[in-house]
Amino acid sequence: MSVHDNIDRIIRNRVESRRFRIKDIDQLKTVDDVFNQYTIDALRELMNKHIVQEVYGPVAQGKEAKVIWAKASDGTDIALKIFYTSTAQFIRGRYKYLLGDPRFANARITNTRKLIEYWCKKEFSNLSDAYNAGVRVPKPITFNRNILVMEFISYEGYSGVPAPLIKDAPPKDPEIAYLTIIRYIERAFILGKIIHSDLSEFNIVNTGNELVIIDWGSAVKANHPNATEFLLRDIENVSRYFSKEFRLKVFDGKALLGALLRRYEIKGEVIGDREGWLLINGKRLIDDLT
Template identity: 40%
Template sequence: MEEDISEKISKKLAKDIYRYERDQRYKIHDKDEKETIEEVFDKHTLLTLYKIINRGIIDQLYGVIDAGKESRVYLGIKGDQKLAVKIFLVSTAEFKKRLQYILGDPRFKSIKKGMRNLVNIWARKEYVNLKTAYEHNVPVPKPIYHKDNILIMEFIGNDNRAPTLNECIDITNEHYEQVINAIRLLYKAGLVHADLSEFNIFMHNDKIILFDFGSAVELAHPNSEYFLIRDINNINRFFSKHGINVYSTDDILKRVKSI
């Protein structure tokens, strides 16, 4: 029965993704497309997605809107609302490098063996971090739902996803202040992003929005201070490169911690 369901969903996904990317005028190569679909939509992921659709969390799934070593982000539709459906890859070894962000986090003390378990914990960790950040008014995508290796959240953008800071040309001091304030709000919420850079900050309607929260740790994590300083240095490096007069790391630390 499960194989029948998986096969039906796989065929439908392949058809929907192909149609979406064709309409977007992407170049499609059947062999590459098939390999990508098989990598992302293994049997367990297909069944998880089937349950999510059955619960009415999303109505349809379309093509890739972003891709990385650890995950693919697809466009999901619920009614007339766009959603970002992030599917973490269970076939990648990248997550083994991420153990430093899980070990030492008091929220995730028990880690079962196996890559799938590690990936599922990572997806849950990102959802929990996003939820905490969102509830404390940090500018982040609104988390919608999570199950196993699938995370669903607010889509940031209009027709296409919003650009990230590294894709923007007009960088201002106001944007810098927004990022520093976001770091402060996140710290106030008890979290450090731990992987913050121009590559995981959206610019939408002239406002910055932080994303990719899988690495984020609580302040109780033994390396939280190191991660915080690294985040600040990454941000200062980017903005100073764009001609913005940045604060010293120590000054930002004082500002962030003055809660």
């Protein structure tokens, strides 16, 4: 079976499994256990504000959250990322990303739900920073309690079907894909002052036309105490995937990190060229590496 046949099979299965709609918000408790009363109340507020019109059902889930396919009031697909409100593992693994983040220096985290609300707010803020920097991410819409509302990234032509990860749907041109992700890393760092901090083939999706970086909850600001460590890890994770999977020649991780750090400190004009590379004092990142 070819890679594309496998992708088509995955998509067909997903399409068939999503053909239902929640007609009554009170149904949610019986449909999925992520919908406790706290979450239902948060969703009801979003519906009363005409942000969410219809809820269909879950399309993805992880250790921290479940993603729900929904419709906005204008009929467009949207994604509801609903963070679980009681997960001990979630709490243990999240503090290092909140500590040192100046945006949450005065956060009063008194219980699990408060932590989840801060985490939801943090991911919305991170998405906004990356989106405004020109990184292709799900467009953030709003958040409420433990629900993050954002653009639904679908596989082309299939409403309500999430785009597959690149590990399941490899890019047709690996070299262009690799350089695209490196450009996004630079844009996030230089323009958005943000680092994804958990970047790999497990949170880059392929829509069939473009690559989109998802799951920005762990992202930190460029002045975070562990920023350099996280930036290098992102670079090395991405380079490892493209090198191992496609035998692609990739940049040396530490050399790329050094170039990014130097460019971050330059106070000159920053503009974008036709390919999306940043020009800092007239030079692109790849010019600094050759």
